[in-house]
Amino acid sequence: MSPVADPFVSVTITATPQHVHLLRTVAAGVAARLDATLDEIEDLRLAVDEAAGRMLAVGPASTLSLAIDPREHRVQVRVATDGGVDGWSPATEHGSFGAQILSALVDDLAFTDDDGHPSVTFTVPLGSSRDA
Amino acid sequence: MSDEPPVRSADTTAVDADDAEAIAEAARTANADEAWVAERFSRRADDGGARDDLVLRFRPLADYLARRFSGRGEPLEDLQQVASMALVKAVDRFDPDRGVKFATFASVTIVGELKRHFRDTGWAVRVPRRLKELSLQVNSVVRDLGQELGRSPTVEEIARRAEVTQDDVLEAMDASEAYSTSSLDAPAPGGDEQMPGIDPGDEDETYELIEEWASVAEELRRVPARERKILYLRFIKDRSQSEIAEEIGISQMHVSRLLSKTLARLRESAGAQEGSEA
Numbered sequence: 001m002s003p004v005a006d007p008f009v010s011v012t013i014t015a016t017p018q019h020v021h022l023l024r025t026v027a028a029g030v031a032a033r034l035d036a037t038l039d040e041i042e043d044l045r046l047a048v049d050e051a052a053g054r055m056l057a058v059g060p061a062s063t064l065s066l067a068i069d070p071r072e073h074r075v076q077v078r079v080a081t082d083g084g085v086d087g088w089s090p091a092t093e094h095g096s097f098g099a100q101i102l103s104a105l106v107d108d109l110a111f112t113d114d115d116g117h118p119s120v121t122f123t124v125p126l127g128s129s130r131d132a
Numbered sequence: 133m134s135d136e137p138p139v140r141s142a143d144t145t146a147v148d149a150d151d152a153e154a155i156a157e158a159a160r161t162a163n164a165d166e167a168w169v170a171e172r173f174s175r176r177a178d179d180g181g182a183r184d185d186l187v188l189r190f191r192p193l194a195d196y197l198a199r200r201f202s203g204r205g206e207p208l209e210d211l212q213q214v215a216s217m218a219l220v221k222a223v224d225r226f227d228p229d230r231g232v233k234f235a236t237f238a239s240v241t242i243v244g245e246l247k248r249h250f251r252d253t254g255w256a257v258r259v260p261r262r263l264k265e266l267s268l269q270v271n272s273v274v275r276d277l278g279q280e281l282g283r284s285p286t287v288e289e290i291a292r293r294a295e296v297t298q299d300d301v302l303e304a305m306d307a308s309e310a311y312s313t314s315s316l317d318a319p320a321p322g323g324d325e326q327m328p329g330i331d332p333g334d335e336d337e338t339y340e341l342i343e344e345w346a347s348v349a350e351e352l353r354r355v356p357a358r359e360r361k362i363l364y365l366r367f368i369k370d371r372s373q374s375e376i377a378e379e380i381g382i383s384q385m386h387v388s389r390l391l392s393k394t395l396a397r398l399r400e401s402a403g404a405q406e407g408s409e410a
Contacts, residue, residue, distance in 0.1 A: 025306055032287035032302055038274060039284035039372040041305075042388050049392065053399055097347050097402035101395060104367050129286045 008069050015064040015081050020052045023066045030068050036126040044124045047105045051079040051120045054098040058088045058118040073127045080119030088118060154200050155239040162193045162235035173228045186223045190238055194219040201246045205264030207271050207383040211246060218245035263307040269294050270304040271383050284374045337364045344368060351401035359394040362387060
């Protein structure tokens, strides 16, 4: 159960709200194997849900993707779509309700439109069970 | 019950013949001193003490009925909370002049609310029996381990204690979520319900939430008191879900469900607003 041995996980699904639960489930599965507590897993699930919701709200897209990169005592998460960023900017996104929820749940929250597609990255601390 | 007129619950939830036996038995068990009950109801309007007396006196009735409905996939503590909320509602809405005994009226109301709880959660229809039992088991292990460890348990710890695989635990968590989303579009009628242990009129907490989330202020006011309390504890007080579960007296599964449901509701309201501004 060493977290370092767990590989980087990446999933791409059709960009529709009906499939977002798959991303939540994957995130929970990865976190569970990193010795995350239920509280940590629940926060991660809520965060992935919220992030996916924000990305889908940017505009039409065909795919929605989730990448989880386990680090020491935390996971780095990236949620993105392959859609455009017309009329959307990371700056205005930061004032949204979704961003407020996210910033309460995660660390290092950042929205970008670097590659012409919207994405959000954040980290979630895990493994408080090992500190105790 | 034959000497009593037909009875309706505090709302219009239908109660079928299957429940008649449970109701009759519960009402018999309550065995209340009718004069004592009548005296309390005569003071109910202007004496909070009389109201509390009645709720306390009939609490065993609520617990009894909650236990009758246990073993169907919902944690007993959640059923007990539904039942005691229904009891409070029954005390507030009982009409002593109707010639129905309060114990009967309360039983009908409580059974109605319990049935609605099962219907709203969708448990009964969508989730296979194995998963329901697994979820119940996981749920009780989560609570026990949480108390023993003094922190939220890991999936591995839960699996070991419940003697199931980690995948089983994750599947149980998913199942409990699957049945939450089915109730998304069915907010409990009545909205702001009086909740034991929860002060619905805590204006300071509501105010703090609204200050934090001004963009959804209007919708926040419409969110039921218990859900608002959960939002306040999670996002203003930064409590974990397991701490909130303990404070409110419901399972963590239920907290998780209510939280995702309420956030989805707020998100939708924020989305509508942000959309109209754009």
